[in-house]
Amino acid sequence: MGLGIDVRNRIAKRAAEEIKNGMVVNLGIGIPSLVPNHLPDHVNVMFHAENGITGMGPSPKKGEEDENLCNAGGFPVTVVAGASYCDSAISFGMIRRGRVDMTILGSLEVSENGDLANWIVPGKKVPGMGGAMELAQKAKKVIVLMNHVDKHGKPKIVKECSLPLTSARCVDLIITEMGVFVVTNDGLHLKEIFPPYSFQEIKTNTGCSFQW
Amino acid sequence: MGLGIDVRNRIAKRAAEEIKNGMVVNLGIGIPSLVPNHLPDHVNVMFHAENGITGMGPSPKKGEEDENLCNAGGFPVTVVAGASYCDSAISFGMIRRGRVDMTILGSLEVSENGDLANWIVPGKKVPGMGGAMELAQKAKKVIVLMNHVDKHGKPKIVKECSLPLTSARCVDLIITEMGVFVVTNDGLHLKEIFPPYSFQEIKTNTGCSFQW
């Protein structure tokens, strides 16, 4: 059960509020790619792509794609004023040195203590970790955007992840169509509830306890 | 007892004959800095400076010096067509990866098995190794240009170095005002004798045995 574009945009819009002036932000594929559409105009932010771009702009118009200017997912992008290119080693140097302020990514599961499992899809072959581990482990803030439940209606926010971890205790914030959770040292805190959902609906669809 | 400029030039000229087309060559201070003056015109060579220049040219005319274009000794240079700048890490990467074909340097002592002692001057404070160890250890060919004897008339080519080593078993060729020695696995070989010196004079002024 995927989410409609309106709901996806609502999640992306809420994530965009986390971005402060001057930040360097890495965006994963899926809902995170919608985040730039919701940034206020006065926010100066540099979007980072791990294949070596700092300062990604919006997608090009059809017919204006440049085959040598693509994001880490291989899709054409543009660059903004102040952008730079670098090699993959420096690009990940930015991440490991703590210079990437935030990564916004999707996930299969997140545990109550912030464990992230987003790289091995059940039943699929192991595709490799790509750059996910470094981003999860070293970005200063990790925000997960995802459906609250999987296609079978099962909670994706769980007590312990059943899938192999990308990185342990790395998630700071979870935003779903139902609400916003903060991961703290003493567990999950539900911070916001999105209409039309109720506290009870969130509780029913969340696989672990949380504070409110 | 230093050497006159004619003798220094003769040593440099002989060293220049070792440089083949297409080589990357790092030059130390002293006699090695005279080597480029003796290159045949048809030889394409790139001179490497460990502070990040590949493709150094001759010294600039007085008044045309650029304070941001200097060799590793801090003296102004120029660049040739095809030159490039890089950072210090890449510059030494070239050396350690075996991409610097030859280093031509001075020395205080060289032993019969090619040990190089060129970094701690007797009686002076320890100045640090700079880039000498990497050059001696990793350049594909190490050529030493030096006086045959020190200022007290003592041999500088010796059975075992008395001074601290820069690097063991690294020297391939020694050129002095008296002749040319090749270092091989079975010891030193005298290959050339420069007039007006005799075999006997070389034997007397060399601190170890050698083949001829």
Next chain:
Amino acid sequence: MENSYNKIITIERAMENFQDGMTIIFGGFGGIGSPPTIIDGILDKEVKELTLIGNDTGFPHIGIGKIVSEGRAAKIIASHIGSNPVAGQLMTEGKLEVEFSPQGILAERIRAGGVGLGAILSDIGMDNEMVADGKQRVIVEGKEYLVETALKGDVSIIYAKKADPYGNLIYDKSARNTNPLVAMAGNITIAEVEEIVPLGSLEPHEITTPGVFVDYIVPSKGVNWTWAWE
């Protein structure tokens, strides 16, 4: 064009450097920045049992993926193979050995090989068996790290926008990606380039890969695949 350093060669001459069982390090990220003409040369020469080292396996018909899809690789060291289902299938069938390395650590391992270091110490994926299994651990200033060994290859194949006859290279936008690292890691480095310009026409400070690292320059026939987004 002047060929004063004898580095500019035909694709046919370049192919003399390839044989069965060798290790090839390739530049590129999802096929972008991978050298199409050299890849086709390798396919045409029908070399096999290759060990490939690079960011990923491209797509089935894009970049290094073409070689993988044809079953020419015995082993690949990469950060992911997700965009090439054929690679996954060959792995499952036991026909392709795959070693996964986190993307940035893989880049640093290739760089370490390129600059003559033995290994790097990394704290990425220490608790992940796919990353950490069988690797030495070293404690530095009280913190534990994995020993991530340097990677080198018999031949590096890379793709650049411009070269001069010395092999100084400038890359195009995000097609730079792993290319400057791969350029240093090969015992022999072959650069496929879109354009060869006269010696002295590149600004020395603009050059990304110094020609010192480049043995051969091959003119590109251009990308001959259709991109995934097209």
Next chain:
Amino acid sequence: MENSYNKIITIERAMENFQDGMTIIFGGFGGIGSPPTIIDGILDKEVKELTLIGNDTGFPHIGIGKIVSEGRAAKIIASHIGSNPVAGQLMTEGKLEVEFSPQGILAERIRAGGVGLGAILSDIGMDNEMVADGKQRVIVEGKEYLVETALKGDVSIIYAKKADPYGNLIYDKSARNTNPLVAMAGNITIAEVEEIVPLGSLEPHEITTPGVFVDYIVPSKGVNWTWAWE
């Protein structure tokens, strides 16, 4: 000039980042590429007991040498101090602790700190007590290496030719030297620059240090020392 990222500051504001006992990593090679205005700022602020990390100690009145000559450093990690006799004298008198590192390995240690690695494994100077004493050894694929630890600093000070308001940097000729490495290694990085140009006026592929690594930009008052060759 627009200051859209609030990175462009005065030397006075920059000096708020310096205090006694801190570790400063400096760019430059024999003074070339060292930031004269920041160095004078450090002198004027009279901070002391500094740990300095960089290629060398410059000359007594050139580059970082000015700080060393004034006795403001308690320790320095460098590849040589030969061009600054004052440094040697302070070392002999026990007033300056000096740790020597081979030049290229020092550069790699600074880079390793800058890209978030724990250490590198090197085979340079394995038999030399000044290099090898007290260092761990690790065997990789049958070959022994020294563990050369990564270096980081509280503040990095660097010198560049051009910056845009985001802190993207272009260096001038051989004044690049250690600067791009030092730029990454500081917890705070302050770039002194000859010229600040509008955002978007630097070609993205020409930028050597991405502004991501640069916290503050200080306009340079220019070199105020006489070079050794003058």
